[in-house]
Amino acid sequence: MTSYNLLILPGDGIGPEVAGEVEKLVAWFSNRGTVRFEVEKDLVGGAAYDASGLPITDETMQRALSADAVLFGAVGGPKWDGVAYDVRPEAGLLRLRKDLGLFANLRPAICYPALAEASALKREYVDGLNLVIVRELTGGVYFGEPKEVVTLENGEKRAVDTQIYTTHEIERIARVAFELARRRQGRVASAEKRNVMKTGVLWHQVVSEVHKDYPDVALEHILADNCGMQLVRNPKQFDVIVTDNLFGDLLSDVAAMLTGSLGMLPSASLGAEDLVTGKRRALYEPVHGSAPDIAGQGLANPLAMIGSFAMALRYSFGLVQEADLVEKAVANVLAAGVRTKDIAAPGAPTVGTAEVGDAVIRELDALTQ
Ligand SMILES: NC(=O)c1ccc[n+]([C@@H]2O[C@H](COP(=O)([O-])OP(=O)(O)OC[C@H]3O[C@@H](n4cnc5c(N)ncnc54)[C@H](O)[C@@H]3O)[C@@H](O)[C@H]2O)c1
Numbered sequence: 001m002t003s004y005n006l007l008i009l010p011g012d013g014i015g016p017e018v019a020g021e022v023e024k025l026v027a028w029f030s031n032r033g034t035v036r037f038e039v040e041k042d043l044v045g046g047a048a049y050d051a052s053g054l055p056i057t058d059e060t061m062q063r064a065l066s067a068d069a070v071l072f073g074a075v076g077g078p079k080w081d082g083v084a085y086d087v088r089p090e091a092g093l094l095r096l097r098k099d100l101g102l103f104a105n106l107r108p109a110i111c112y113p114a115l116a117e118a119s120a121l122k123r124e125y126v127d128g129l130n131l132v133i134v135r136e137l138t139g140g141v142y143f144g145e146p147k148e149v150v151t152l153e154n155g156e157k158r159a160v161d162t163q164i165y166t167t168h169e170i171e172r173i174a175r176v177a178f179e180l181a182r183r184r185q186g187r188v189a190s191a192e193k194r195n196v197m198k199t200g201v202l203w204h205q206v207v208s209e210v211h212k213d214y215p216d217v218a219l220e221h222i223l224a225d226n227c228g229m230q231l232v233r234n235p236k237q238f239d240v241i242v243t244d245n246l247f248g249d250l251l252s253d254v255a256a257m258l259t260g261s262l263g264m265l266p267s268a269s270l271g272a273e274d275l276v277t278g279k280r281r282a283l284y285e286p287v288h289g290s291a292p293d294i295a296g297q298g299l300a301n302p303l304a305m306i307g308s309f310a311m312a313l314r315y316s317f318g319l320v321q322e323a324d325l326v327e328k329a330v331a332n333v334l335a336a337g338v339r340t341k342d343i344a345a346p347g348a349p350t351v352g353t354a355e356v357g358d359a360v361i362r363e364l365d366a367l368t369q
């Protein structure tokens, strides 16, 4: 029986709460006896900082490098507000992304039929919505140097972040977007700000050049601010949106609200395919953060995390039927009216994080009987 090495990094705030629900699914699949997961758990973010003074240790990085896939909860929170910039909880996540080479971040925004009323938009605008944001994840202003705060002669301070993109970085993320679009509705919207930024000019040129290899895919260039507006005006016009690290961060939080809640958006962060083994490094995480406002109360929606596990089944383990099964179970649970507070209509009954995980497990049982 195939065995997969899974590293779970629950993190902070609601991270451990939603990761706990995925552990139930991991156990469910292991108990079925068709696939085996060797699970390791470790600290990341504020939890790691409290234990070691670092948001991720070299030992944890080694575990992540040798895992078949990493499942990541969320990091950060007000407890670590005063922590030095280089060792803040979020730096642990950024190191994982950079050192694992996870340049391609897929953030699908799917509006489940049962959740159309929970969307920020009216049903007609989101019914059947299925778009994916392909966010470049290891370049741009997140990592560009210099990145510093300097004190000027007059005592004033100057903070600098630097947006850098190379042809290679743009080309490889564009290929991911075009390849994905080929398997979907065949449309890519490339979002940048070439009207203001040199990186935007290069982005536009390189994406246009790569497009020549994909004549079967329709390409639209769109300014990123307009893209945000269009997402809210008429999201169903989009199939695949490819964009840089920062714009992708912002646009995916916007897209989340079209699906009902930030608690619904999963993601896969993928590296390049190894030419010899065909394997790629990968980390799966919900798009949301540690949600300090609801942490520790059992209120968090675990479906973004569960959806991220489904993406791991699909992309890292090739367990496509199992991934479909999890997604079907989630759809059925929602159709049955099971709702955490974030996706419930005002006044409607709600359940907690664990009840949603349990309902998904019951549905998996029912679907496989
Ligand atoms: N991947 C990550 O680890 C990640 C992502 C985003 C933010 N963060 C960090 O999280 C901390 C809090 O950031 P924030 O408050 O701006 O963003 P957040 O995503 O944590 O929360 C934003 C809002 O969405 C709600 N929300 C988020 N996830 C939810 C869920 N699963 N179920 C129900 N409601 C949910 C929260 O309650 C909150 O009202 C910060 O330290 C930030 O840096 C981490």
Ligand SMILES: CC(C)[C@H](C(=O)O)[C@@H](O)C(=O)O
Residues within 6 Å of the ligand: 090, 093, 094, 249, 287, 289
């Ligand atoms: C926590 C933070 C570093 C992260 C980001 O900005 O990429 C988060 O907002 C996300 O969307 O994954």
Ligand SMILES: [Mg+2]
Residues within 6 Å of the ligand: 249, 250, 253, 287
């Ligand atoms: Mg974000």
